[in-house]
Amino acid sequence: MILMNDFKAEPPELREAMQGAVRRVLESGWYVLGNEVAAFEKQWASACGVAHAVGVGNGMDAIEIALRALDIGSGDEVITTPMTAFATVLAIIRAGATPVLADIDPQTALLSVESAERCITPRTRAVVLVHLYGQVRNMDAWTAWCGKRGITLVEDCAQAHLATWHGKVAGSFGAAGAYSFYPTKNLGAPGDAGMLVSDAGALAQRAGRLRNYGQSVRYQHPELGMNSRLDEIQAAMLSERLKWLPEFTKRRREIADAYHARIKNPLVRQLAPPEQPSAHVYHLYVIACEQRDQLQAHLQQHQVQSLIHYPVPIHKQEPCSDIARDPHGLSNSERHAAICLSLPCHPQMSDNDIALVIAAVNSFQGD
Numbered sequence: 001m002i003l004m005n006d007f008k009a010e011p012p013e014l015r016e017a018m019q020g021a022v023r024r025v026l027e028s029g030w031y032v033l034g035n036e037v038a039a040f041e042k043q044w045a046s047a048c049g050v051a052h053a054v055g056v057g058n059g060m061d062a063i064e065i066a067l068r069a070l071d072i073g074s075g076d077e078v079i080t081t082p083m084t085a086f087a088t089v090l091a092i093i094r095a096g097a098t099p100v101l102a103d104i105d106p107q108t109a110l111l112s113v114e115s116a117e118r119c120i121t122p123r124t125r126a127v128v129l130v131h132l133y134g135q136v137r138n139m140d141a142w143t144a145w146c147g148k149r150g151i152t153l154v155e156d157c158a159q160a161h162l163a164t165w166h167g168k169v170a171g172s173f174g175a176a177g178a179y180s181f182y183p184t185k186n187l188g189a190p191g192d193a194g195m196l197v198s199d200a201g202a203l204a205q206r207a208g209r210l211r212n213y214g215q216s217v218r219y220q221h222p223e224l225g226m227n228s229r230l231d232e233i234q235a236a237m238l239s240e241r242l243k244w245l246p247e248f249t250k251r252r253r254e255i256a257d258a259y260h261a262r263i264k265n266p267l268v269r270q271l272a273p274p275e276q277p278s279a280h281v282y283h284l285y286v287i288a289c290e291q292r293d294q295l296q297a298h299l300q301q302h303q304v305q306s307l308i309h310y311p312v313p314i315h316k317q318e319p320c321s322d323i324a325r326d327p328h329g330l331s332n333s334e335r336h337a338a339i340c341l342s343l344p345c346h347p348q349m350s351d352n353d354i355a356l357v358i359a360a361v362n363s364f365q366g367d
């Protein structure tokens with residue numbers, strides 16, 4: 001079976017380096033907020049081209065902490081997309097703010113500026129822009145729109161590790177960027193981990209407090225925070241895994257290029273290619289097919305695993321049925337949820353695996 005992710009197939013050198021990192025932490029006797037976290041924060045800030053990075057417990061908390069550090073909460077509206085991980089919207093709600101859902105562009109599945117425009121009210125404070133599937137796109141339009149409207153841009157970079165648009169890295173366009181290092185992400189820890197990145201020193205300092213009970217110096221709590229610290233073992237392993245990220249991303253792009261060139265099936269539609277090769281890191285390779293469920297069953301029969309990102313848009317989730325939205329509705333998101341399918345696209349795939357996936361998709365004949 002060709003899997004969506006295959007950690008056990010990772011290079012033995014990488015596994016050994018991770019074991020060495022764990023040993024290093026155990027022997028240091030320091031487990032929370034120490035040198036490993038500080039070192040990885042520095043490496044990640046530098047990779048993103050920003051001044052500051054704050055290690056946190058996971059990607060969802062990174063979004064919540066970013067909003068709270070920006071004083072966005074009760075009474076404030078935050079525009080985002082219904083075609084995202086549930087964590088994006090849950091983080092907005094956890095911060096005390098009110099999510100408002102704008103529709104997507106069907107060619108990319110990314111948030112539509114025109115729909116976001118229709119969602120603006122006097123209470124709109126921020127947009128959480130999700131770089132879905134690993135694509136960073138249209139950033140001149142987003143930064144200009146946010147600037148003109150006085151809206152704060154927060155980037156959900158959980159799927160877009162180091163995707164680069166015209167020389168700028170995901171997470172460096174807005175007031176803050178939120179990264180997740182959940183195991184399946186392009187840079188994944190063997191556990192939960194996340195990071196907030198920002199150029200603003202004051203915001204980073206406040207985020208550093210919020211992740212640690214709101215503590216400024218030991219036993220002083222000028223505000224109420226949370227417990228969302230990145231731990232030393234995960235940070236040490238992430239430092240080792242970061243060394244492999246460029247090579248892994250290159251392989252994801254090779255796989256995507258092969259799919260783009262060689263998947264030729266009139267029943268399958270490809271999404272729009274990136275504006276430049278660096279602007280997509282292919283966390284997921286997503287196609288669209290009207291007979292999606294039949295295609296998925298066909299792939300399964302041909303030993304190809306696939307998943308759906310996402311089968312249920314946020315406003316169709318039970319606790320979110322009343323969320324405010326574009327007055328024109330969210331029909332593009334609903335359509336995409338019904339037809340999208342994610343193919344295996346991970347760095348451990350062989351050329352033969354790629355050929356097998358392509359052949360399996362191309363042999364699908366539908367009803």
Ligand SMILES: *Cc1c(COP(=O)(O)O)cnc(C)c1O
Pocket residue numbers: 058059060061084085087088130156158159180181182192193194
């Ligand atoms: C994974 C993901 C998150 C949440 O990250 P966690 O580390 O699992 O909390 C948020 N947004 C998007 C788009 C994601 O893919």
